Amino acid sequence: MAAHTTKICLSLGRINGPGFGQYASLNRATYATALSTSNFTGNKGGPDRGGRGAFVRRPRREPGEPRTEKMDSQQDWSAVYPSAASFRPGSVPLPVRMGYPVKGGVPSEKRGNLELIKIPNFLHLTPAAIKKHCEALKPFCTEWPAGLDSDGDLDKHLPIQIETTDYVSAGPSVRNPAARVVTLRVRLSSLNLDEHAREKMLKLLGDRYCKDTDILTITTDSCPLKQQNTDYAMYLLTVLYHEAWKTEAWESEMTRADRREYIWEDSASQQNVLDTLARMATPVPGEGVGEGVGEGEAPPREVLLARPEVQQYRDSVTRLKNEGESEGATLRYREAVKKLLSL
Amino acid sequence: MIDRCGVSPSPFLSQRSLVKSGTVWNNLGARGLHVTAVQCKNHAARIRVGKGDRGVTYEQALHPHHIGHRKGWLSQHPCNLKGEEGAADRALEDVFIRRFMFGTFHGCLANEVVIKRRGNLLIVCALMLQKLPPQKFYFLTGYTESLLSHFYKCPVKLEIQTLQKQAVYKYL
Numbered sequence: 001m002a003a004h005t006t007k008i009c010l011s012l013g014r015i016n017g018p019g020f021g022q023y024a025s026l027n028r029a030t031y032a033t034a035l036s037t038s039n040f041t042g043n044k045g046g047p048d049r050g051g052r053g054a055f056v057r058r059p060r061r062e063p064g065e066p067r068t069e070k071m072d073s074q075q076d077w078s079a080v081y082p083s084a085a086s087f088r089p090g091s092v093p094l095p096v097r098m099g100y101p102v103k104g105g106v107p108s109e110k111r112g113n114l115e116l117i118k119i120p121n122f123l124h125l126t127p128a129a130i131k132k133h134c135e136a137l138k139p140f141c142t143e144w145p146a147g148l149d150s151d152g153d154l155d156k157h158l159p160i161q162i163e164t165t166d167y168v169s170a171g172p173s174v175r176n177p178a179a180r181v182v183t184l185r186v187r188l189s190s191l192n193l194d195e196h197a198r199e200k201m202l203k204l205l206g207d208r209y210c211k212d213t214d215i216l217t218i219t220t221d222s223c224p225l226k227q228q229n230t231d232y233a234m235y236l237l238t239v240l241y242h243e244a245w246k247t248e249a250w251e252s253e254m255t256r257a258d259r260r261e262y263i264w265e266d267s268a269s270q271q272n273v274l275d276t277l278a279r280m281a282t283p284v285p286g287e288g289v290g291e292g293v294g295e296g297e298a299p300p301r302e303v304l305l306a307r308p309e310v311q312q313y314r315d316s317v318t319r320l321k322n323e324g325e326s327e328g329a330t331l332r333y334r335e336a337v338k339k340l341l342s343l
Numbered sequence: 344m345i346d347r348c349g350v351s352p353s354p355f356l357s358q359r360s361l362v363k364s365g366t367v368w369n370n371l372g373a374r375g376l377h378v379t380a381v382q383c384k385n386h387a388a389r390i391r392v393g394k395g396d397r398g399v400t401y402e403q404a405l406h407p408h409h410i411g412h413r414k415g416w417l418s419q420h421p422c423n424l425k426g427e428e429g430a431a432d433r434a435l436e437d438v439f440i441r442r443f444m445f446g447t448f449h450g451c452l453a454n455e456v457v458i459k460r461r462g463n464l465l466i467v468c469a470l471m472l473q474k475l476p477p478q479k480f481y482f483l484t485g486y487t488e489s490l491l492s493h494f495y496k497c498p499v500k501l502e503i504q505t506l507q508k509q510a511v512y513k514y515l
Contacts, residue, residue, distance in 0.1 A: 063473070063507065084461065086468045086502050099401050100413040102513050112510030114402055114454045117468050118415035170420040170460035171429040172497045 066090035078132060081124040087116040092123065159190035162233070164226055181221040182229040184237065187214050193244060200251075201244040203260055262321035264314045270305075273313060273340070277304050280341075309339040390515055398511035402455050420460040433460070436495060440467060447487055450474055453509045465491070465499045473505045480505070 067080075071093050080091055089110040097107040098115045110116055148154055163183040167176035188209070193201060202209060209216050218236055220229040256267070264270055304310060316336040320329050337343075388407050390399055405414050418437045422429040437458050444456045448471060457468040467487075471480070484501045491499040 063505075086457070086459070086466070088504060090504075099512075100405065100409075108401060108510065108512060112453065112470060112504075112506045114400070114457065114470060115415055117457050117470070117504075118417065118419075120419075120459075168462060169427060169429065170422050170462065171432060172463060172495060173429075176428075 068093040077126055078124070078129040081129075084120075084124050087119075087121050087123075089113070089116070155187065155190065159186055160237075161185040162230060164230075180224060180226050180229055181219065182226060182233055184218040184220075184230075184233040186216050186237065188216055189214055191241060193241075196247065197244040199260065201240060204240055204243065262318060264318050269317050270314075273310060274301060274304055276341075277310070309336065312336045313340050392515050395514050398509070398514050400454050400510060401512040404512045404515070417455050418458040436465075439494075440465075440491065443487070443491070444469060447483055453506055463497045465495060465497055466502060467491075467499065468502045469504075470510075471503055471505045472509065473507055 067090050071080075087110075089112075092110070094110075096110045096116065098110070098113055099108040101107050108115075148157060161184070163185070165179060165181065167179050168174075169176065188198070188201070191201075205216060208218060218233050220233045220236070223229045223232055313336040316329070316333040320333055323329065385406075388403075390397070390403050402414070410416065418433075420433050421427055422433045440458060441456050444467065445452060448469070451471045451474045453470040453472050459466040459468065475483075480503065484503060488499050488501050
């Protein structure tokens with residue numbers, strides 16, 4: 001049996017190489033019997049390479065028909081484009097054309113069209129394919145926690161918000177120095193602060209507090225790693241909170257100038273107004289004047305302070321001092337003064 | 344810009360060459376530098392109109408000022424966006440990959456190589472002519488992919504399409 005097969009092999013060899021003529025078979029004989037190899041130079045690599053002499057190259061295999069011809073209209077498209085890939089004209093059964101046309105011509109066809117390969121395509125993201133992705137991801141998803149239905153719930157149970165950014169780029173390295181920045185946000189109303197603590201906290205925070213939204217924002221980027229920056233931000237919040245509750249000995253030396261906001265009560269402005277009104281001393285009819293006050297004497301302090309024009313003056317002065325000078329504020333102040341002095 | 348310069352051995356000294364070369368030759372066999380007026384012509388990536396027998400591809404026929412209008416980009420990556428790093432490294436990688444492909448698949452490239460980057464992944468798309476048997480294409484593809492992956496320490500994928508003939512856009 002073995003001899004039989006070898007015989008077949010030899011004959012096969014001969015049939016395969018009709019074009020090689022005598023030369024190759026001679027070479028094969030020399031190779032097999034290990035005779036001189038001087039004739040060996042012409043035949044490199046084996047039966048695929050043609051030798052010298054009269055030979056016909058092995059008939060070139062015709063390229064098969066493209067896959068588009070065999071496609072069924074009900075096929076599973078996600079099998080054709082399972083993941084992101086460049087445009088393949090033989091796999092996309094659409095008569096797409098792309099390119100600036102030659103004068104009097106049409107855009108180039110899809111076969112051999114580099115423009116179609118250059119652009120990104122979304123052939124792998126048909127709605128059916130996306131559905132399959134979602135189904136595959138569902139086992140890994142967990143339910144949204146039950147007690148967190150609205151923003152109010154989120155604020156109540158999870159008051160601290162930490163914001164970080166991750167960066168993806170095209171290179172071989174995943175490191176990006178901008179990824180270390182951490183922003184911590186918390187509402188001051190969710191912290192347990194009394195009057196003094198709140199004042200002290202606002203003084204400590206300065207710019208980091210937004211009055212309109214009542215949100216304290218701490219941004220840290222001084223450490224090289226994101227984890228370190230989050231730890232630092234939490235540490236800062238803790239320290240702020242504890243320091244706000246502490247009362248130092250020197251806090252009792254606080255003067256009017258140290259206050260964060262201007263308060264009209266017990267100020268020079270209030271004193272001036274009271275003095276001025278006392279000198280004007282015209283009691284308003286309908287005011288509750290005590291019986292001990294005579295015709296030409298000034299009404300008592302509380303009565304004066306309760307007057308509406310004094311209240312208006314107080315509001316305008318407070319606004320001017322706290323919010324700075326603006327056209328509206330100055331005009332309001334002018335109106336208040338005119339009313340006060342009955343001009 | 345073209346400056347037609349000729350360096351010719353001239354027995355005479357020209358004033359210009361004296362000034363330019365800064366040497367003093369008094370003998371025969373002196374060389375001078377002759378410069379003509381400047382011709383402001385763009386020559387970048389252009390094949391000039393000729394007899395009409397040379398077929399050019401879409402890529403070759405459209406000049407560089409058409410990029411963004413009638414032509415796309417051969418290499419796309421986010422490192423060229425504002426605030427992103429690594430643009431120079433990616434540019435160097437692109438140049439090397441193009442030369443590598445040109446040499447490895449010598450004579451087979453039908454058109455320019457398109458390079459795409461998807462995160463860490465480097466995708467090289469090439470249009471080839473059917474000059475080699477498929478087995479050789481497969482071998483060269485595997486060789487290129489593994490070699491480039493080792494060079495750049497990132498996964499490299501080759502997407503090759505073969506054509507029988509080059510797709511000619513017009514004849515210049």
